[in-house]
Amino acid sequence: MASGMQAVRSSAPALKRQSMPRAKRAAIVGIPAFFVLAITGSASFGLVIAALIFCALYIPAWKTLPAGKWVVPLGILLIAILYPIYQPNLFDVLVFGNFPSVDTGVSMMIFIMMALGLNIVVGYAGLLDLGYVAFYAIGAYTVAWFASQHFNGVTLHVGSVGVAESTPGIHISIWIVLIVAGIFATISGVLIGFPTLRLRGDYLAIVTLGFGEIMPQIANNGDNLFGHNITNGPQGINPIDPPGFGNTLHNAVGLPTDFQSSINSTRLFYWTALLLVVLTAFCSARLRDSRLGRAWIAIREDETAAAAMGVPLMRTKTWAYAGGAFFGGVAGAYYGSFKGGTFPGDFYFNISVFILCMVILGGMGNIWGVILGAAFLSYLNFEGLANIGAWMNANGVSSFFFGGDIDVPLYTSGIFGIILVLTMLFRPEGLIPSERRKQEFQEGVHDQPLYDLEHE
Amino acid sequence: MADLLTAEGVRKEFGGLVAVNDVDFTIPERTIVSLIGPNGAGKTTFFNMLTGVYKPTAGQIVFDGHDVTGRPPHVVTTYGIGRTFQNIRLFQSMTALENVLVGMHARLKGGILRAVFKPPSLKREEKAAREKAHDLLEFSGLKGHDDEYARNLSYGDQRRLEVARALATEPKLLLLDEPTAGMNPQETAEFTGFVADLRANQGLTVLMIEHDMRVVMGISERVTVLDYGEKIAEGTPQEVQSDERVIEAYLGTAAVS
Numbered sequence: 175m176a177s178g179m180q181a182v183r184s185s186a187p188a189l190k191r192q193s194m195p196r197a198k199r200a201a202i203v204g205i206p207a208f209f210v211l212a213i214t215g216s217a218s219f220g221l222v223i224a225a226l227i228f229c230a231l232y233i234p235a236w237k238t239l240p241a242g243k244w245v246v247p248l249g250i251l252l253i254a255i256l257y258p259i260y261q262p263n264l265f266d267v268l269v270f271g272n273f274p275s276v277d278t279g280v281s282m283m284i285f286i287m288m289a290l291g292l293n294i295v296v297g298y299a300g301l302l303d304l305g306y307v308a309f310y311a312i313g314a315y316t317v318a319w320f321a322s323q324h325f326n327g328v329t330l331h332v333g334s335v336g337v338a339e340s341t342p343g344i345h346i347s348i349w350i351v352l353i354v355a356g357i358f359a360t361i362s363g364v365l366i367g368f369p370t371l372r373l374r375g376d377y378l379a380i381v382t383l384g385f386g387e388i389m390p391q392i393a394n395n396g397d398n399l400f401g402h403n404i405t406n407g408p409q410g411i412n413p414i415d416p417p418g419f420g421n422t423l424h425n426a427v428g429l430p431t432d433f434q435s436s437i438n439s440t441r442l443f444y445w446t447a448l449l450l451v452v453l454t455a456f457c458s459a460r461l462r463d464s465r466l467g468r469a470w471i472a473i474r475e476d477e478t479a480a481a482a483m484g485v486p487l488m489r490t491k492t493w494a495y496a497g498g499a500f501f502g503g504v505a506g507a508y509y510g511s512f513k514g515g516t517f518p519g520d521f522y523f524n525i526s527v528f529i530l531c532m533v534i535l536g537g538m539g540n541i542w543g544v545i546l547g548a549a550f551l552s553y554l555n556f557e558g559l560a561n562i563g564a565w566m567n568a569n570g571v572s573s574f575f576f577g578g579d580i581d582v583p584l585y586t587s588g589i590f591g592i593i594l595v596l597t598m599l600f601r602p603e604g605l606i607p608s609e610r611r612k613q614e615f616q617e618g619v620h621d622q623p624l625y626d627l628e629h630e
Numbered sequence: 631m632a633d634l635l636t637a638e639g640v641r642k643e644f645g646g647l648v649a650v651n652d653v654d655f656t657i658p659e660r661t662i663v664s665l666i667g668p669n670g671a672g673k674t675t676f677f678n679m680l681t682g683v684y685k686p687t688a689g690q691i692v693f694d695g696h697d698v699t700g701r702p703p704h705v706v707t708t709y710g711i712g713r714t715f716q717n718i719r720l721f722q723s724m725t726a727l728e729n730v731l732v733g734m735h736a737r738l739k740g741g742i743l744r745a746v747f748k749p750p751s752l753k754r755e756e757k758a759a760r761e762k763a764h765d766l767l768e769f770s771g772l773k774g775h776d777d778e779y780a781r782n783l784s785y786g787d788q789r790r791l792e793v794a795r796a797l798a799t800e801p802k803l804l805l806l807d808e809p810t811a812g813m814n815p816q817e818t819a820e821f822t823g824f825v826a827d828l829r830a831n832q833g834l835t836v837l838m839i840e841h842d843m844r845v846v847m848g849i850s851e852r853v854t855v856l857d858y859g860e861k862i863a864e865g866t867p868q869e870v871q872s873d874e875r876v877i878e879a880y881l882g883t884a885a886v887s
Contacts, residue, residue: 457746464745465731465738465756472721472732479719482681484707484736484799493742610723613779 192235200233211267221265227253254448258441271561274553276440282552283447284509289532289548290454290541291501296530297539297608298467299494300474301371302379304526305386308366309359309499311393311521313506316355318411318516320346324403335418336432348417352450352507359503360496367495371488374477386526393518405518412515417446434514443512450508451545454501458541461497470494471610524587528555531590535597537604539611546605551590559583634659634803634835635680640689642675642859649675651859652689657803662829662836664846667856668879673839674716676856677807680837681713682706694802708736712801714792716808716839722781726772726791729780730763733798763798770794771824786817793824804828806838810845818842822849847871855879 208225231249236242257279264273274282288310295303318324321334323343331339333347346354370381396405405411418432433442461467469490472480481487510516528551536547563582566572572580582589597604603615637655641648650672657663665673678684680691682703691699696709712733721729738759744752764776770790775783780791789809796804806825810818826849828834840846846853846867853870855863857879863870870876 460746460748461742465735465740466742466745468724468728468732469735471724471728472735475721475723476719478683478703479715479721480732481703482683482707482713482715483733483795484704485732486702486704497742613723613781 188238189235192238193233196235197233200229204228211265218263218265220260220263224265251452255445258444269562269565270558271565272557274557276444278553278556280440280443280447280512281509281556282549283444283451284505284512285529285532285552286451286545286548287447287454287505287508288502288529289536289544290451290458291498291505292529293498293533293539293541293544294458294461294470294501295494295498296533297544298462298474299470299491301491301494302375303382303495303498304379304523304530305366305382305384305389306498306502306529307521307523307526308385308389309363309502310506310509310525311389312359312362312499313355313503313508314510314516314520315393315405315411315506316358316503317348317351317507317510318405318414320344320351320354321348321415321511322411322413324406324411333420334415335420336416336434345415347420348415348507348511351511352504355507356500356504359499359506363495363499364492367492371491371495383523383526386523390518390521390523393521408518410515410517410519412517414510414514414516416514417443417511447508447512450504454504455541455545457497457501462539462541466490466493528590531594535593535604537607537611539608540604540606543604543606543608551593554589555586559586559589632659633657635691635693635837637680637691638689640676640679640691641687642672642679642684643687648859650679650686650856653856653859653861655854655861657835657837658852660829660833660835661851662825662838662849663852663854664850665837665839665854665856666841666846671856672859673856674807675859677713677805677839680706680805681711704736707799707801710800710802711805712796712799712803713805714789714796714807714809716811718785718788718792720780720788720791720795723779725777725779726767726783726794727760727763727776729791729795730766730798731759733795734759734763734800737798737800766794766798767791770797771820785812789813789821797828801834803835803837806836806840808839808841810840810842818845821845825849 204225208221211221227249231246236245239245258276261273261276266272288306291309292303292306295301295306321344323341325344326342328344329340329342331337331341331345333350334345335347337345366382366385370378370385373381392399393405394408397403397407397409399405416432416434418434418436419429421431423429424431430436430438430442433439433446436442469480469485472483472485473487473490477487480490509520529548532548532551533544534547535551536545537543559582563572563580566582567579572578603611607615633656635655635657637653639652639654640650641652642650653676655676665676667673675684679686680693680698682698682701682705685700689699690697693706693709693711698706698709698711721732724732738755740752740755767773767776770793772783772787772790772794775787775791780788783791789812793804793806793809809825810821813821822845825836825838829836838850850867853863853865853867854861855870855873855876857875862879863873863876865873
């Protein structure tokens with residue numbers, strides 16, 4: 175008790191001391207930004223509240239207080255939880271326009287989940303996986319098989335909601351299918367990992383690239399796989415059952431029967447997705463700080479030394495693959511249920527690269543960084559670029575530069591390429607780098623140039 | 631004294647090059663054995679076969695009752711062979727403490743599910759491991775460096791950390807590959823004392839590759855000399871020092887006087 179009191183007393187001046195530079199920094203950047211937003215966007219009450227919340231979270235050095243490390247994460251979580259409620263009253267931002275809709279929010283959450291999964295493979299274990307979309311596809315097809323009318327030869331209902339008892343096909347509760355999808359993806363991760371993880375570096379990247387290419391081909395041509403219709407080919411499989419809690423729980427505790435027919439459908443999907451993201455982030459953090467997490471970093475740094483210290487290389491790498499695959503699978507299954515269908519077009523190679531971009535932009539190995547990178551890039555993809563395009567067309571920017579209106583979302587891949595190049599040039603360690611990566615980039619990598627170019 | 635490690639007819643070929651040519655070799659328990667020879671004599675190749683990095687072309691290696699010939703490195707480490715590297719191979723972006731914890735990998739439990747759910751047993755295990763790692767660092771002369779990144783340690787301290795990390799694997803046999811390379815005379819003397827102490831107090835057996843003859847002659851009971859992949863001499867430091875072939879191949883006349 176006494177030591178606790180002492181901790182509080184000694185941390186109070188530290189809090190004040192460390193908060194001052196943050197307040198200055200916030201003022202230098204924040205005040206002009208606030209006025210730009212207020213003048214150009216719609217100056218609203220919401221803007222003031224947003225600014226106040228930002229200051230409250232950013233300026234005080236919460237970490238100096240006991241248990242203070244939870245303040246900022248919980249604050250951000252609260253902002254995310256309440257988003258669907260205050261979203262309609264938010265102010266407009268210059269160029270970007272509206273804040274993302276709740277619907278876009280769900281997609282963003284799903285991509286955050288996948289980026290966190292890939293972060294385990296790439297960020298922690300340092301295995302460059304260019305075929306991550308394969309796990310996403312396996313998750314999505316798992317939900318399509320076990321919660322739709324695809325296999326209409328059988329009629330099996332296990333806790334399904336939103337479909338009549340007599341509907342043919344396998345209908346299993348989405349909550350169960352999410353876990354099953356994760357497990358299926360994990361198994362496939364182990365199977366793919368077994369032959370590929372013996373390879374190092376570039377070779378691994380090329381082989382995973384191959385698997386990433388094979389996946390949409392199987393999905394596309396799977397309507398007649400040795401005489402069986404597995405994926406229903408290019409038409410995809412739909413409709414997929416929605417998640418929900420069924421009548422019993424609805425009548426007892428008021429939980430929604432099924433998400434799709436609920437009035438707040440999008441909000442329900444949003445909150446569930448947010449819960450999945452929190453669980454993923456939690457697992458990522460636990461893994462990072464575990465014995466396994468240390469072994470991953472050791473392998474990334476030096477395989478030979480790691481093996482000599484008793485780390486079994488194949489098994490440890492396979493666990494990284496399996497862990498990453500699990501979250502990819504769950505994300506894929508949830509996306510299938512959210513969209514109500516699974517289509518081969520969702521699993522092309524560019525999605526793998528897209529998710530990798532999120533991890534690199536945000537900061538490999540850092541959970542907050544990856545969340546930020548994934549949220550930003552998926553926002554641009556789903557809504558942001560369209561908004562920017564609309565603004566450019568409306569304000570004559572397009573006609574000035576390009577001589578007419580342009581359709582900005584058409585150039586998505588190119589724009590992401592530019593973002594990636596700029597990241598590599600100006601902040602190669604990512605927006606929020608992990609402490610380790612920062613070290614690596616500050617010190618430089620092992621291939622030093624033969625002589626210093628600046629002295630030429 | 632029983633032999634902790636026996637190597638019989640161990641041979642390694644890289645294409646047409648015979649790096650190690652049918653070497654027989656034993657290490658008695660609780661001894662300090664040195665492996666010397668000119669550059670390119672096959673010393674490190676021999677080391678790498680003992681630790682499973684290379685698979686011998688022919689021959690058999692038995693360690694502590696286990697046939698370790700061609701077993702992967704992590705298995706060999708589990709049996710009780712710990713090693714350091716000729717060129718320091720620490721995990722540079724990990725702290726000193728984390729480096730030692732990686733060394734304990736095989737001695738700890740905790741798979742992917744326990745890592746996520748973190749039951750009390752795991753928490754206890756982690757806490758004990760951290761305390762032990764802390765003690766090992768202190769024992770190896772790295773007191774107060776727990777949270778420093780390996781890359782920020784001085785050269786001598788990095789060498790020490792390599793040894794601490796190898797000790798964390800709980801070895802019966804410690805292999806040191808040129809441990810005093812780049813150390814100044816005082817550091818070398820300290821290190822020699824440290825190794826002698828490891829054997830005396832921890833009951834470790836040590837095999838080291840070393841070029842510094844003062845170290846070799848000072849603490850080893852037995853010296854084996856390799857040249858062009860072949861064992862040309864073996865015996866006490868005095869015997870080896872006066873061996874004609876050794877003088878010719880390696881030591882030169884200065885070492886005799």
